[in-house]
Amino acid sequence: MRLLVRGGRVIDPASGRDAIGDVFIAEGKFAAADGSADRVIEAKGLVVAPGLIDLAARLREPGYEYKATLESEVEAAVAGGVTSLACMPDTDPPLDEPGLVDMLRRRAKALARVRVYPVGALTVKLQGERLTEMAELAVSGCVAFSQANAPIADTLVLWRALQYAATFGYSVWLRAEDPWLAKGGVAHDGEVATRLGLSAIPPFAETIALGTLLELVRATGTRLHVCRLSSAAAVEMIRAAKKEKLPVSCDVGIHHVHLSELDLGYFDSHCRLEPPLRSRRDREALSRALADGTIDCVVSDHTPVDEDQKQLPFAEAEPGATGLELLLPLVLKWGAERNLPLAKSLARVTVDAARVLGAASGRIEPGAPGDAIVFDPEAPFRVTPEALRSQGKNSPFLGYELAGRVRATIVAGNVVFEQK
Amino acid sequence: MQRNPQLNANGELQHLLSIEGLPREILLQILDTAESFVGVTERDIKKVPLLRGKSVFNLFFEPSTRTRTTFEIAAKRLSADVINLNIAASSQSKGESLLDTVANLSAMHADLFVVRHASSGAPYLIARHVKPHEHVINAGDGRHAHPTQGLLDLYTIRHYKKDFARLTVAVVGDILHSRVARSLIHGLTTLGTPEVRVISPQTLLPAGVESLGVHVFHDMREGLKGVDVIVMLRLQNERMTGALLPSAQEFFMNYGLTAEKLALARPDAIVMHPGPMNRGVEIDSSVADGPHSVILPQVTFGIAVRMAVMSIVAGN
Secondary structure, three states, X not given: XXXXXXXXXXXXXXXXXXXXXXXXXXXXXXXXXXOOOOEEEEOOOOEEEEOEEXXXXXXXXXXXXXXXXXXXXXXXXXXXXXXXXXXXXXXXXXXXXXXXXXXXXXXXXXXXXXXXXXXXXXXXXXXXXXXXXXXXXXXXXXXXXXXXXXXXXXXXXXXXXXXXXHHHOOEEEEEOOOHHHHOOOOEEOOHXXXXXXXXXXXXXXXXXXXXXXXXXXHHHOOEEEEXXXXXXXXXXXXXXXXHOOOOEEEEEEHHHHHOOHXXXXXXXXXXXXXXXXXXXXXXXXXXXXXXXXXOOEEEOOEOOOOHHHHOOOHHHOOOOEOOOOOHHHHHHHHHHHOOOOHHHXXXXXXXXXXXHHOOOOOOOOOOOEOOEEEEEEEXXXXXXXXXXXXXXXOOOOOOOEEEEEEEXXXXXXXXXXXXX | OOOOOOEOOOOOEOOEOOOOOOOHHHHHHHHHHHHXXXXXXXXXXXXXXXXXXXXXXXXXXXXXXXXXXXXXXXHHHOOOEEEEEEHHHOHHHHOOOHHHHHHHHHHOOOOEEEEEEOOOOHHHHHHHHOOOOOEEEEEEEOOOEOHHHHHHHHHHHHHHHOOOOOOEEEEEOOOOOOHHHHHHHHHHHHOOOOEEEEEOOHHHOOOOHHHHOOEEEOOHHHHHOOOOEEEXXXXXXXXXXXXXXXXXXXXXXXXXXXXXXXXXXXXXXXXXXXXXXXXXXXXXXXXXXXXXXXXXXXXXXXXXXXHHHHHHHHHO
16 A cells, blocks of 8 residues: 655654645555555645654443443544554553463454554552563563552562662553552542542542652662643753753643633533643643643543543543544644644654654654554533443543544555544 | 522522631521511510411431431421421332422422531432422531521620620530531631631541631630630530540540639620430530539520521512
C-alpha cells in the first residue's frame, strides 16, 4: 500500500514543520513521494499530523469485558486519532505474567488497527509485595512496568523494584500517592470536599510519595515516569528534579488540565477521578507546566466505566472517565487557551509521548512509522453518549461543545478509520 | 454549574437536599410554617389534613431511630400514609441498586421520599431520577447535610433568641464528620448571623473550614466567651480512640461542656445538642439537664419543622 495524503496543512511537532504539503507513506513508513500512490486522500483544508500516542488507556481486557472490549475501545482509539496506546496492567487478572501479555498483543494484532503497548505489572497481582518476572514480561512485549492505581505501601519493596528494573534498564511508570493518606479519599482536601462532606486526599499525599520516589531514583538511577500529576506542589518537585538531571519524566491526565474540584458541582460522579481533581490553582499549574514542558505529555487515562457503576453516590461510584475520543479536541482546546501553536500542543501527544515510550513514531519524517491523522481542527463536536464509540460513556464533558474531528486515521500506511 | 437541583423552575422548594444554596426567603418560609404547626402538635387532636392521600416513604439506608420516628410522626400529623423501609436490612443486601430500589417504590406511587444514606450526595442522585411529582427530603447523607436538623436548630435559636442579627453561635466538637454542623452553619450564615465559631481540635476540622464563614477556635474557653448559643455535637464512638483523639476522657477535658465552661458564655446562653448525647464525653449531665439546656424542646420543634418541610415541598 502506497498512500498519498495530498494538500493538507502538515504539522510535524518533532521538526516544527507547519506548511501545506503532501505526505507519502510506503511499506508502512513515511517516505519521499515518488508519484506511485495506490491511494490518495485529499486533505485540503485539513491538518495532517503524526498519529496520537496515548500513554494511558484501559482497554479492559482481560477480565472486564462487560465494561468494554478490545474491539470497542480500539474503534474509539482510531476514531479519536490515537494510533499508539500504552495499556495499563490493571486488568483482571493483572498483566503480571507473559501469557496474558502475549494474548493481549495477539488479540490487538489481529484487529490490526492500533499499536498496543502493554505496560506490565511491577508486582505480582499489583499487590506491592513480590516482583513480577520483568525480563520475561519484557520479552513478551511489555514496554515498561507500573502499578496503575495500586500502591506499593512497603518502601523496601518499592526500592527493590526500582533497583531491579534499573539493573535491566526498564522504565517504571508510577503514580505518586501515599496509600495511607489517600485511603478512603475520593476528592481533593479543599473547600469543595469540606462543603460536600466527602472524604478527602490532601495534596501532600502526592508530594510525600513523590519525594520518596525521587529519592529512590537518586539512589537507583531508575528511569521513572511519574503518571497523572495532580498538584502544583508536585509540578515544582518535578521541575527541580529535571533541573537536577534525574532520569524523570511525567504526564498529566487531560481532564486534570481542564477541570478542578469545582466541577464536582452537585456530586457529579463523572468527576470522580484518580487522582482527584484539585483546586483551580493546581489546575492552572498543571496546564502551564504542560505548556512549558515540565510535564512531558498528556494522556487520556481512558477508563470506560459502565453506567451502573457511575449511577451511585459519589464516593461509591467507580473512578475514571472515558477519554480516547476526547483527547484530540481537549488538547486543541488546551492549546488554544494557552495560545500555543498547533505544533507545540500536538507535541505533547506525539513526539514527546514517543520519547517516553521509546518509540520511533510520533513524527513525520522519512523512515519513521507511517502513523498519521487527518483532522479538521474547527469541526464542532457535541459530546453525547451516542457520539462516543467507546463502550464507556462516562465523561465529565457530556453535553459540551468541542472542536476537532478526525477525518482519517492511518497506521503503518493503512487507513484504519475514515469519516467524511 | 448546574441549576440548583432543590428548586423547581419557579424557584420553589422541590426537594430539600441541603440548606446550602437555599435563599433566605425559603428558610424563613419553613420556619414560619413550622411555627404555625407547633400549635397543632400541642392540641388534643394532633392532625391536619394537608397530606391526606399522600404516601411518604421513609427510606433509611442507615439505621436511625430518632430521626425516622420524628419524620413518621410529622407525616402522620399531616394525615399522610407512612411506609417505613429499613433498607440496610433488605434489598440492598440482596444486591439491588439504590436507583432500582427507588424505581420500585416509585412504581408503588410514592409522593415523598425521606432518605437517609451513609454516602454524601445519595439524595441528590435519587432526586435526579424521581418523577416530577415526587419529592425527596434528605434526612442525613454521610458527612454532607442534615437539613431538617439544621432547620430545627435554626427554629430553636429563633424561638429563644428572636433574631439572628446580633448573635454569636459556637458549634463544638467533631465538625469533620458532622452533617449537622455543615447544615447549621449554612443556615446561620444565610440568615445573617454575624459570628459563627467552631471549636474543635485540628484533627476534627475539615480543610478550609473557614471558607464556610466560621471562625476557628481550638481553645474552648476562649471560644465560648460571650456566646449566645452553644451547639454541642455528638462524638461517634469509633472516633474516640485512634489517630483522631487519644481518648474520650481527654476529649471531655478539652472540649466537654461543663458548668464551669458554660459560665464563660453569656448568662442567658442556650445549650443545644442534636442527640443522641454522650453524657460525660461531650457534655456534662449537669449542663444537659440544667436551666440553659433546650435539648428536649429541640426534639419537639423538630416535628413541627419536618411537618413544615413536607407540607411545603408537597405543595410545590
